[in-house]
Amino acid sequence: MGHGVVIFEANEELGGMMRYGIPSYRTPRDMLAFEIDRIIETGVEVRLGVRVGKDVSVAELEGSFDAIFWAIGAQKGRPLPVPGWEADGCLTGAEFLDAFNHGWVFSTAKRIVVVGGGDTSIDVASVARRLGHVTTPHRHDTIGHGVVGYTAQDVTGSLRREGVRATLTSLFPIEKMTAAEREREDALREGVDIRGGVMPIAVLTNAQGIVCGIRLCECTMQGARPVPKPDTEFEIACDIVVSAIGQMGDLEGLGDLDNGKGFIEIEPGYKARKGTKHFAGGDIIRPHLLTTAIGHGRIAAETINQFLASGSLDKRPKVDVHHFNLLEELHQRNLKPTKYDAGQVRGTADSQWAIHNYEDRSTSQIIPHRALFKGHFKNEQRGKRTEIHISADDVLGNFEERIQAFSEKQAIREGERCMSCGMCFECDNCVIYCPQTAVKRVPKKERAVGRYVYTDYDMCIGCHICADVCPTGYIQMGLGE
Ligand SMILES: Cc1cc2nc3c(=O)[nH]c(=O)nc-3n(C[C@H](O)[C@H](O)[C@H](O)COP(=O)(O)OP(=O)(O)OC[C@H]3O[C@@H](n4cnc5c(N)ncnc54)[C@H](O)[C@@H]3O)c2cc1C
Ligand code: SF4
Ligand code: SF4
Incomplete structure (x- = not known):
């Protein structure tokens, strides 16, 4: 702009x-x-x-x-609201991933518990499974609380990397966790132990004040509030507790x-x-x-x-997305309407200052599927991207992209499934089916996206056929109902 x-x-x-x-x-x-x-x-x-x-x-x-x-x-992860959270070995998901993505972390502790259930918790647990635990380092620094960082030389040296036990806990039962189902399935396949319907009660520490476990209990959810089930407490031994319960x-x-x-x-x-x-x-x-x-x-x-x-702001449209604007389109093609001379005229059919056969409904409406003529379209299955599933045995050190992007050919095919809801895609149905030949193509040099056909109202008898056969719902009969 x-x-x-x-x-x-x-x-x-x-x-x-x-x-x-x-x-x-x-x-x-x-x-x-x-x-x-x-x-x-x-x-x-x-x-x-x-x-x-x-x-x-x-x-x-x-x-x-x-x-x-x-x-x-x-950017700020929410801490766990339980006793013991301040201990060495507690960190938020945002801190963990920030340190990892900065390239400061090459290894994690042997046992990690991630509290959450959303996408961030899945990312933390999955990264931990990939990083693994590096043993017998020459030298290390502690980054944040309890995440161990090694220099690049350490890693390329003779270090041994072993798998870690990653447990993910969620207040909601597994099938109701907020993380996407696909992410959850991948995490399970990669060896993350997911426990649904449990709530943390306290972080446990050893004599040095370092995290050694977490106490939890089973819970039911009343809306967004967890209610503990009596006599269901249990503990999980771990070296790091990560809170991935939201950010601010x-x-x-x-x-x-x-x-x-x-x-x-x-x-x-x-x-x-x-x-x-x-x-x-x-x-x-x-x-x-x-x-x-x-x-x-x-x-x-x-x-x-x-x-x-x-200096002021106009009201935003009801459907607040990017809208097609025919005037802008005409302007770009040097086809903008001529100046309106404000004189008295009978009819506008021959006037170049008026835009005919066009009503911008995009700011107020989403075209409902009932307005489309779906018989025009073949039922094309949605194209799916190839997914690489990594097993628990192969996850260590594997940072390959799991969902493969579409090839150009696949992307084009997917684009071709678009039904162009509400926008003329120049199929000619209305021109072909109008019994009065009242629908005509706009002369080539005056055409633009959204201005392909026009109706000659002297010939139209209002039979609705053009609207019925328009696949995209572009034609709306003004006096129809
Ligand atoms: C772990 C994780 C996984 C996610 N996975 C997905 C996913 O798979 N798919 C998806 O669609 N979304 C995902 N999201 C959500 C997505 O990342 C966010 O919705 C999106 O990044 C928000 O963009 P933003 O520009 O508002 O903020 P951010 O991406 O957070 O960017 C904010 C930027 O502002 C900078 N900044 C902050 N304060 C200041 C300051 N005072 N001065 C100068 N700079 C400052 C920060 O350094 C940062 O670069 C994920 C989020 C997380 C945390
Ligand atoms: S309403 Fe009937 S006559 Fe009028 S343009 Fe459409 S198909 Fe032709
Ligand atoms: S108005 Fe509808 S039927 Fe006519 S050409 Fe455009 S999409 Fe096809």
Whole structure:
């Protein structure tokens, strides 16, 4: 949209959780680097290793920039609310994965318990199974609490790597865990011991104050609240306890943006509730998925553009996604309508200032499947990516990507299954089936996406046939009901 943009990033590289949270066998780093470069090369300035709130203040940003978008994520893991949590050997999933993805960790303890049940807990347990435990090191440093780091020389030397026992516990029964089913199945196959329907009661420590186990009991869930079952307590011996029970933002030094719960409150359009020129999106408003955060960024960019142009924000559409806009499309093709002279005319059929046969329903409607003529489409099965299943015996040291991306051919085939809901895809059905030959093709030089056919209303008898045979639901009869 033509604005100057500067990204401030506390880490030494861009990518956020895609680089420092999610393991590389799920978001391959070469692909990530490619995608980031593609964006940065458009002229975005990047200041790495700069933490806002510490290295540069919010007031300085407010003084230097016209708008500020907070996409600082939920970087802080929640600690376990049980006695013993402060012991040496307790860490959060975010800390564990951050240390691993920075390349500081080459080994983990022999026995690890991860408390969670969501995707983060699966990633921690799966990474631990892959890392294994390295014995007889020449030299090691303790990173965080209880995670052992070795230098690269140590690892390439004569170290012996052995498997670790990784246990994952979840408040919900296994089949109701929040992690995706596929991730759960993979973790089980890779030898993670998953215990569902259990809650932690205390972290156990030895005489030196170091973690030696965790006490749990069985529980039932009342909504999101676990209720312990009496007389079901048991212990699991372990060397590390990882809490992966959720994350929140680190808003230290960021003034009153914090809503008191570690998140930033927003209004429609991703405008932060506090501060006039502040916007926010991604995990810092509600932890969710990569695609969600990327979508927030896209919509926020539109709102910021509008804010910079007019100082105010328009109401966002009901279906707040990227919309097709015929006027923009015509503009790009040098086909934009002529100026409206505001004189009295009878009918608009011959007027070049009016757009005929087009009503933008995209901001208010999702085209329901009932509006499609599904008989037009063959039933094409969804294409599936090839998955590599790793057994418990093969997992040690295996950091290969498990889900293979589509080949170009597969991707094209998958794209071809698109039914183009609500948008004309130039199939000619309406032209062929109209008994009055009232539907005509727009002359070639005036065509654009979304302007392919028009109706000659002098000939149309309103029989509905064109709407019935339109596969995409593009034709809506104005006086039909
Ligand atoms: C372990 C794990 C696994 C996940 N797996 C998946 C998955 O498989 N699929 C999926 O879709 N989603 C997954 N997610 C969720 C996904 O990672 C997030 O939804 C997404 O990364 C959020 O993007 P974001 O830009 O809001 O924040 P982040 O990705 O967290 O990026 C925030 C960035 O802001 C920087 N920052 C923070 N504070 C400051 C500051 N004060 N100054 C300067 N810079 C700062 C951080 O260094 C970071 O680079 C996973 C999350 C985790 C933790
Ligand atoms: S309503 Fe009937 S007559 Fe009119 S354009 Fe459609 S098919 Fe042709
Ligand atoms: S309006 Fe519908 S039936 Fe007519 S060409 Fe477009 S998609 Fe096909």
